[in-house]
Each structure stands twice: as structure tokens, then as C-alpha cells.
Amino acid sequence: MTILLTGGAGFIGSNLAKQLLEEGHQVICLDNLDSYYAPDIKWKNVQQTLSLPEYRFHQGDIRDSELVDTLFQTYAFDAVIHLAARAGVRPSVQDPALYYDVNVNGTLTLLQAMQRFCVTKMVFASSSSVYGDSPQVPFSETDSADRPLSPYAASKRAAELLCHTFHNLYGFDVFCLRFFTVYGPLQRPEMAISQFTESILNGQAINVFGDGSTARDYTYVDDIVSGIIQSLKNLKGYEVLNIGGSDPISLANLIRVIEQAVGKTALINRLPMQPGDVQQTYADIRKAVQLIDYQPSVRVEDGIRRFVDWFRTRQDVDLIMK
Numbered sequence: 001m002t003i004l005l006t007g008g009a010g011f012i013g014s015n016l017a018k019q020l021l022e023e024g025h026q027v028i029c030l031d032n033l034d035s036y037y038a039p040d041i042k043w044k045n046v047q048q049t050l051s052l053p054e055y056r057f058h059q060g061d062i063r064d065s066e067l068v069d070t071l072f073q074t075y076a077f078d079a080v081i082h083l084a085a086r087a088g089v090r091p092s093v094q095d096p097a098l099y100y101d102v103n104v105n106g107t108l109t110l111l112q113a114m115q116r117f118c119v120t121k122m123v124f125a126s127s128s129s130v131y132g133d134s135p136q137v138p139f140s141e142t143d144s145a146d147r148p149l150s151p152y153a154a155s156k157r158a159a160e161l162l163c164h165t166f167h168n169l170y171g172f173d174v175f176c177l178r179f180f181t182v183y184g185p186l187q188r189p190e191m192a193i194s195q196f197t198e199s200i201l202n203g204q205a206i207n208v209f210g211d212g213s214t215a216r217d218y219t220y221v222d223d224i225v226s227g228i229i230q231s232l233k234n235l236k237g238y239e240v241l242n243i244g245g246s247d248p249i250s251l252a253n254l255i256r257v258i259e260q261a262v263g264k265t266a267l268i269n270r271l272p273m274q275p276g277d278v279q280q281t282y283a284d285i286r287k288a289v290q291l292i293d294y295q296p297s298v299r300v301e302d303g304i305r306r307f308v309d310w311f312r313t314r315q316d317v318d319l320i321m322k
């Protein structure tokens with residue numbers, strides 16, 4: 001397949017690009033290397049695949065409809081995997097308009113280009129945050145997603161609804177995958193596991209919001225990548241699927257697992273819960289198991305060890321480069 005991969009320079013996108021290329025697909029990446037975190041990290045990600053003949057990188061914005069049209073004119077896309085977004089719950093509370101613009105208008109720009117150029121298949125990166133503080137766990141796709149707690153969550157829900165509209169109007173096959181907190185090599189540096197690992201390794205205090213009882217359903221990035229590829233291959237019509245580890249861990253226990261992997265004890269700086277944060281996330285994955293044979297394969301203890309090993313290697317390389 002020839003695939004337009006938006007956000008392909010980011011954490012999940014770079015891991016996914018490698019796998020798609022290994023499976024023989026052509027990957028055309030569109031990413032503006034935005035400033036949410038250091039663009040040179042993303043550029044390093046891109047460089048890992050840049051020399052491969054089946055990979056092309058275009059630096060640009062998904063909201064730039066002229067550029068998007070040019071890409072659709074240049075390549076015969078079979079599908080779009082749309083990961084480009086402003087990620088991050090807490091910063092969205094400070095700048096809701098930016099999150100709306102990138103995540104909603106950006107998605108609309110792509111859907112309209114797909115309609116103009118008769119490309120009818122999209123995988124959209126949605127988020128467990130659409131469930132808000134849902135009273136019952138695990139979160140099922142049939143639960144209400146109409147009580148988002150942050151502008152980020154609302155923007156993802158709005159984009160899902162646009163995807164559904166384009167399915168209704170034009171018969172697009174669109175699969176909205178609700179990812180549950182993703183971690184693993186190339187992880188975004190501002191995410192908790194990255195921050196904790198770096199600080200514990202360097203003997204610095206970690207900021208812990210709340211009393212440690214919040215829980216997240218951490219999902220190893222390889223499982224997300226296989227969920228995306230399996231959806232692309234097996235689904236039809238419009239589907240919403242949870243893609244999660246389905247094995248939540250409390251913040252306090254997560255810190256213990258990272259301490260063990262790093263071999264050092266964390267110094268803790270306790271802070272109040274932040275606006276937009278939910279108490280817990282927990283994926284009911286029965287639908288994904290049934291429709292795409294999705295099976296999370298990496299338990300959090302193993303995944304954290306793999307992440308810490310990668311993180312140490314990356315730190316060593318950074319030190320040598322300096």
C-alpha cells in the first residue's frame with residue numbers, strides 16, 4: 001500500500017513508519033516538526049528511515065490544504081494514517097484554540113482532500129481521554145464519550161465525529177482507534193515515564209501530581225503499532241476501537257517499577273492533581289480482540305525495562321555527540 005502518514009516524525013509515527021516499511025509498504029510522511037517538544041528529536045526520528053527508497057518525508061502542516069492537495073496529486077494513496085496532532089492533556093487547558101485548530105480543522109482538511117481525490121480509507125489516532133472520568137471501568141466503546149475533561153479530549157471527540165460524518169456522506173472506511181497512554185522507545189520527552197526515568201537516573205526529584213492513586217492503562221508502542229496495522233488490513237465501514245494494555249497500574253506502583261528498572265530510588269515532589277487529569281483509564285479491548293485479533297503482548301514491567309534500556313542508550317549517544 002502507499003500510505004500517507006501524518007505525524008510520522010513523532011513518537012508513535014516513527015515506530016509505525018519502521019514497521020510499515022518492514023512490511024513492504026510505501027510511507028509518505030507529512031509532519032511539520034512542531035514545537036510541542038524539541039523538533040530536533042523528531043528530525044532524528046525521521047533520519048532513521050530517510051534513506052529508505054520506500055520512504056518520503058515532507059515537512060508541512062496538515063492545515064495547509066494546498067500542500068495537502070499537492071501530496072494527493074503526487075502520490076496514489078491507498079490509505080491515510082492520521083496521527084498528526086497537538087498531543088498532551090494539560091497544555092490543552094492553557095491553549096484550547098490551538099488544539100481545536102490542529103486537531104479538528106487539521107483532520108477536516110485531510111478528510112476533504114480525501115474526498116476530492118477519492119481516497120476512502122483512514123485510521124485516525126483518537127484517545128482514551130474522550131471517556132473523561134467515566135464512572136465505570138473498564139471503558140467500553142459503547143460508554144458515553146460526551147463528557148471530555150480537557151480541550152484535547154474534546155478535540156479528539158470532535159475529530160471522531162467528523163470522521164463519522166465523512167463515512168456517512170461518502171462511504172469512507174474510517175477507524176478511530178482510542179489509544180490508552182502509550183510508552184516505549186522514542187517516547188515524547190514530556191510524558192511521565194520519560195520524565196521519571198530521566199530524573200531518577202540523574203538523582204533529581206520527580207513531580208507527582210495527586211496522592212499516587214491515579215491509574216493509567218499503559219500500552220507499549222509495539223502493541224499500538226500492531227493495532228493500527230491490523231485495523232488497516234481487517235476493518236471496513238466506520239469503527240471505534242479501544243487499543244490499550246487492559247492492565248492498569250497506579251502511579252505509585254508505576255514509580256516502583258521504574259525505580260526497579262533504573263536501580264535507584266525516586267525523590268518525590270508531591271503536587272496537587274492538575275486540571276484536565278482523569279482518575280483512571282482502563283481499556284475494555286474485547287471489541288479489538290474480536291474484530292482485529294488484537295492482543296497486547298508487552299506487560300508493563302517488561303515494557304518499562306525495555307524503555308529504560310533504550311533511554312540509557314540514547315543518553316549515552318547524546319553524551320558522546322556533545
Ligand code: NAD
Nearest residue numbers: 007010011012031032033034061062084085125179181182
Ligand atoms: P507526537 O507529538 O510525538 O507526534 C505527533 C506528531 O504530529 C509530531 O511529530 C508533530 O510534529 C506532528 N504535528 C503536530 N501538529 C502538526 C500539524 N499541524 N501538521 C503536521 N504535523 C503536525 O505524539 P504521539 O505521542 O506520537 O501521538 C501520536 C498521535 O496519537 C496523536 O494524535 C496523539 O493525540 C495520539 N495519542 C497519543 C497517545 C500517547 O500516549 N502517546 C495517547 C492517545 C492518543
